Amino acid sequence: MPVFALLVISKAGSLIYHRTLPTSTSASTSSSGSQPATGTLGLPGTTSLTTNDYLVLAGTFHGVHAITKNVTPKFLANSASSSDHPPAPTTNGVTGKASSFRYPIPDAPVTGIESLESSFFKLTVFQSLTGTKFLLFTDPSMPNTDGLIRGIYDRFADHVCKNPFWHIDNPIRLDGWERALNQFLFRR
């Protein structure tokens, strides 16, 4: 199974769920011992991560995500538009300054970091509309991680958001969610 781990980070930046999945590669290395051990996050040396480490990781990622959201490159739109037609009289002062930049893809919302790839693992990030972030650590060769993380989000919406015994931004300890995740991640 090339999925290594799943982390869910609340809007406030705290870790509300983390789950590491047993990888077949790490199971084989423990028996043979020839290959370097695949860590729980796909990275060597991450096998010994404690719950506290995951909390730190989640908090750090939350900050990094907020930064990447702000450093999304922008184009200076003023020069391109002024060559086509004369600048509109409203493009002066503060409002003009703000509208003189545009994003590479104007229709897409600015999301921040979406995926991170290395030779050891691939991190796919999905942020829901309410600000909950889903982090999926997979094997770099894993195809269609976007579809996978969408499926996880579907199950989150069903078994966590529709559960009266879960309160928002609290840690998720629900049998139904675990069951749905197991079914989704192992039987597809």
Added chain:
Amino acid sequence: MAVPPSFSTAMYSSPSYSHDSRPSSSSTPSFAGAGLRLPSNRKTIYDRNLNRSRNAELSRASFAFLFMEMVTYAQKKIKSVSDFEKKLNEQGYPLGMKLLDLLLYRASPAGSSSSSSTPAARPLRILPLLTLINNKLYPLLFSRPADSLEQDTSDPSKYMIIDNTPLTNTYISIPKEMSQLSVAAFIAGIIEGLCDGAGFQCKVSAHNQGTDVWPNRTVFLVAFDEQVMERERELDRQGIK
């Protein structure tokens, strides 16, 4: 001229009904101010045909969110798990009462679209009642019959309706400190309301009996009162089905 309150309240118990309206006019009574909100065409939900929603389906997600709020509401000021289940049961009870009438109306020639000649009778014996729950109430609520219907081997007054995937439990997992709770008590309340409405006094409770294949499998235990069993024996002696 004002209507004596005893006459007006007999039909319109809503306080929003204005007593100043003329009683001679047989048109739609005027509702004053807040209370019952009227759409612009003056047609309330009570003016609609009862068969209008016959084949209508409701979004599963919207029910899940609504039911979630109902559970949260029932959770307020409870002392024990049985208290919790009682509150959920009470929320379902009036629904079952009304569903009995609706089911019988739709089964009758006046209410059914297909022309059946025999009018639907209210169930007199326990078995037709349970068949009504299994084959009519369940498809109306959940678009499928219940999974199994059993009688307790030791106690003839107890019946079990078994549902492998109750809709209320689909998205709800019970925390460990309330492991005895089953939110399907709401469905048990519906069943109890229907049975009581049909004249079969009983207590219905929901019990979680999850298996590996069906983790939400729920048993609804229907325990009929002694008077119902007595009547059942008498009807059996007279040979009334």
